[in-house]
Amino acid sequence: MFSYRRQTSDRKTSRGTFPYIRTGLVLLVLWLIAVMLYQTYKPLPSGIAYESPEYRVDQVQFLHDLTYPSADGQMEHEQQIFQRMLQVIEDAEQFVVVDMFLFNNYQHKGQQFPPISTEFTETLVAKKLQKPDMDIWFITDEVNTNYNSAPNPLLEQMKQAGIHVVITDVDPLRDSTPVYSAVWRTFFQWFGQSGNGWIPNLMATDGPDVTVRSYLKLLNVKANHRKVVVSEKTAIVSSGNVHDASAYHSNIAFEITGPIIGDILQSEQAVLNISGGGKIPSYTAPTTDPNKGDLRIRYLTEGKVNDAVLHEINQSAKGDTLWMGMFYIASPKVLDALLEALKRGTEIRLVLDPNENAFGQEKTGIPNRPVAAELHDKSDGKIQIRWYNTTKEQYHTKMMYIAKATGDHIVLGGSTNFTPRNMNDYNLENDLWVAAPPDNSFTHDVANYFDRIWNNEDAEFTLNLDEFQEKTTFLKEIVYKLQLILGLTTF
16 A cells, blocks of 8 residues: 555656656757847847948059979979068068968878968067067967867967967857857856867867867857958958968968058957957058059958858859859859859859868868759859869868959959858958959959969869769768758858
């Protein structure tokens, strides 16, 4: 009898407890949904997604890095960007501000790359020693400290020299992986990331071990992806990182002068404002600066890049030729705009990275291979696509060039891949927009760049589309679509 009563009591207790558990689970799900919605659509911090006024200038310098196989099978490296960045630092007299996504000398065992991050550090430190009162700022992403698992020796060297080092706090930005980030913000962010790492570094086997909490932070896949070097004299907006394992990547950059430097500094101040404060140097335009010239330029960050890209594609017409050199392309809006431009008579030529490797490690070809297959099929082959002929490096360029039948030609390039993550206000990004007459030397340089690699004028820069459109592309397309829907991707 006693046993029966106890069993009956236990069942009543169980039935009485279940509604509380159910209510708790419902409240938790509602909370996570609320976090997802807010962190996806919350207002952007002040100064993020910035568009400068339009300025007129006499000159924009186009710079490029190209890696390609020579006739004897050796790899050739044409490199202009890094050395020019060093020269900007050496020539500076008042201040230097650098914002650089990847900046470290970590690599996989058995690999050897030029020590460009060390050289860059030494150049900044030497400038600080030469001019102790000079204001020098180095802004970068948390990836370079392995999400706070270990100090970066190069950044520590800068700090010891008196250089301001800022690790960007991207938490105030919107979440690009809302399902995961809602869980991370609710349960894990409170524990931080620092500690003794014990998990191998997947990005570089020679790098420091990483904590579990750092990997949990990494899975938010959100970054300060900008790449800019600026002094009171000039600025370089680039697609390339100062990162040893990226030293041989093919990239582009633009060098500019004039009042737009003030806008670049203003956009960097916005990064400091969300990352613990500090005051970026101010820029005073020379009194002799007439803001006159044949070229028009604008500085764009974050979602303003998306707006400009879509506007320019949508304005293209019959007789125009639209070129893209792109590391990642996956934005549905950009893809739709390209197909519509084709219908209007715009000739479209894309040079894409085959997404074959990252820092010597094999990749799956996502997103570019399924995207290329989609564009090829939907355009009946009229959108022309070639793959850059990569080996161990990447075609890391992010640039669009529209050769207009009439009027100024349009060039837009910088840090921004044409993907939802890069274009929809999730990452911090920076690009330069240029409108230039067809007979301008800048226009000639950009046009010659594309003609050269498209036509393989003096080397095998690019390959036919079918070189990487293997039978597994259909499966990759399914994976690619799922990644886009769920946001569980690095592109």
